[in-house]
Amino acid sequence: MSGPMSGEVGAPADPIARCYRHPTRETGVRCVRCDRPICPDCMRPASVGFQCPDDVRLGQVDRARPRTAVGARIGSGAPIVTWSIVGINVLVYLASAIGSPGGLNNPTQSRLFTDWQLFPYAVHQNHQYWRLLTSAFLHVSLLHIAVNMLALWIIGPYLERLLGPARYLGLYLLSALGGSVAVYLFGAQLQGVAGASGAIFGLFAAALIFVRELGLDPRSLIMTLVLNFIFTFAVADISRLGHIGGFLTGAAAAFAIGGLPKHRGKLANNTQAALLLLLLAVLILAVAWRTATFPTLID
Known part of the structure; x- marks a missing residue:
């Protein structure tokens, strides 16, 4: 536990972080992209640390979006x-x-x-x-x-x-x-x-x-x-x-x-x-x- 030991005098303990998708679950892990707390069920492995499901989904959409030969994103095509x-x-x-x-x-x-x-x-x-x-x-x-x-x-x-x-x-x-x-x-x-x-x-x-x-x-x-x-x-x-x-x-x-x-x-x-x-x-x-x-x- 992160709070002070019995008998110590000090500042009150910081509130325990809870998963943004499962508010009843305590966690000490945060998404490396958005910094929101995530529980073990919501942790998605990243190259460094863990990401939340929402950021993983957004990253997949961004990677899947096709690009032209010079790196421009292909949009609706309207000039x-x-x-x-x-x-x-x-x-x-x-x-x-x-x-x-x-x-x-x-x-x-x-x-x-x-x-x-x-x-x-x-x-x-x-x-x-x-x-x-x-x-x-x-x-x-x-x-x-x-x-x-x-x-x-x-x-x-x-x-x-x-x-x-x-x-x-x-x-x-x-x-x-x-x-x-x-x-x-x-x-x-x-x-x-x-x-x-x-x-x-x-x-x-x-x-x-x-x-x-x-x-x-x-x-x-x-x-x-x-x-x-x-x-x-x-x-x-x-x-x-x-x-x-x-x-x-x-x-x-x-x-x-x-x-x-x-x-x-x-x-x-x-x-x-x-x-x-x-x-x-x-x-x-x-x-x-x-x-x-x-x-x-x-x-």
Whole structure:
């Protein structure tokens, strides 16, 4: 017994623990996961100590839940992030159109568009770094947003199911930022840039890297990419730097998530997160360097 011996003066004994499932049974053993007291009938052997039946059951459910090649849990399959990104782009386009004399056909004259577009000189001069990301949610015409959102609607759900919502959102935002950083580093100072194309190209780069895991036809995907790059360089008024920057950043993010093909699925979640944060740090340092060395003469 744990109480003081007869004749001793001391603090009263601690209440005796009782099994959380069988309150009439005293016990001195606790579950190593939830710390609840458990009696011999409720003890389930663990690698260290004992677990309660509830935690054993929860652990079995977690282990039984299937995962993708990059470690994401397989859920309901509804591409919530893709739908949300499309919805945000559409809402931003409508908001821009409402404030622009050109309406839906030309939303570029609105205050929202002016304040959100990527304008390298404004980023440097006024430290408006939000433009590097907000510009990825703007579009200059109905055709522009229709083409980008159609591409996102086609390729996005495949990647979202493979990567999971968090990794997929990280890939999208990093690709968008990478495209903008390329424009800020190498683009003209007084040329405005807008559009989700950098992010879309990043998704296509990731799809190319994960083509086997996605179950896509590599020939069709490569042909689509080739046609998009031909279109990028053949048509005027398209941000080539944004497309290339988004593509390269998306490829880097995909390797950070999935590793090299021979090591696919072997990167731990913490390692993936660390590599993605490292990629973000590289982009931030590139922006800081460009700001510090921004030329005084306007291109």
